[in-house]
Amino acid sequence: MIEVGKRGELDILIICHTDPIYHLPNRNFVEEAFKNIPLVVEITAYQNSETSNFAHIQIPAVPFGQKEGTQTNMDRTLTRVEPTNPKDGLLQDWEIFAKLGQKLGFIYPFSFTSSQAVFEEYQQMCRLSRDGHLNIYEADYKELTHKPFVWGENLFKDNSFFTHNGKANLFFVENRNLSEQPTKEYPFILITGRIRDQWHNGTKTTQVKSLLKHKKLEFVEINADDAKELRVKNGKRVKIISKRGEITAEVLISSDTPRGVIFVPISHRKLNYLTDDKLDPLSKEPDYNHSAVRVERL
Secondary structure (H helix, E strand, O other): OHHHHHOOOOOEEEEEOOOHHHHOOOHHHHHHHHHOOOEEEEEEOOOOOOHHHHOOEEEEEOOOOOOOEEEEOOOOEEEEEOOOOOOOOOEOHHHHHHHHHHHOOOOOOOOOOOHHHHHHHHHHHHOOOHHHOOHHHHOOOOHHHOOOEEOOOOOOOOOOOOOOOOOOOOOOOOOOOOOOOOOOOOOEEEEEEOOOOOOOOOOOHHHOHHHHOOOOOOEEEEEHHHHHHHOOOOOOEEEEEOOOOEEEEEEEEEOOOOOOEEEEEOOOOOHHHOOOOOEOOOOOOEOOOOEEEEEEEO
16 A cells, blocks of 8 residues: 555545554655655544654544444454543544545445444444354344453364365475675664563553653664674664664663664664565565664764
């Protein structure tokens, strides 16, 4: 979709509760793509996202605690989500999309009157799944408040799977070393990840002062021997440069980081100016964790 936007072939992009300018790799490319999209609409419960700078229209939505509907956990457990606070004139997500759909002329298809009505249409859609295996249609919306529902609980009770032979198939993959490799110009490998006290990109956790005591949000971990060669010290800022862009960060010398490798947490809001947007051929996951960079003193 971003590549389509870069080519100028995308007329409207609606973004709901995510921050692609922040999250996606090769941020310079993503920003250029967004500039080519005539209308970007951002639906979010929080201000000051990185994407907000590229949105033509912002629609406020309710955060968790004011939401209603259902949620599905990674173990396939469905539960009801009920608001603990009034929504103070804001719209639920389904209400926003229903209004958009009706404004576009689709009156009947978007004539929902409640979260339950949306869920019940979703249940009917689940009947179209293979052999009805996505059995969410068996759940009772009102009962989900006190009785969670696990869809597919008996899905593989007979050890039969959705494969050509009914058996679990194992696929072995070979490391083809497709990731960007260090060079004389970019001798370090950048890896990324989370830090203990921050959840994902820290939309909420970075606002809690007590969670900022463990580590700063914008640092770079460097091996002690590499730091010595670079003549940098703890607390000093350095510039990190890749083929795609550059950022600055505060040095944190670490014995846990191998030589030739640096670590920058995803709480660094500018991190993805560096990262490689090469995609894994099978999972289509970007190669966030293997970008060639160099480090310069400031």
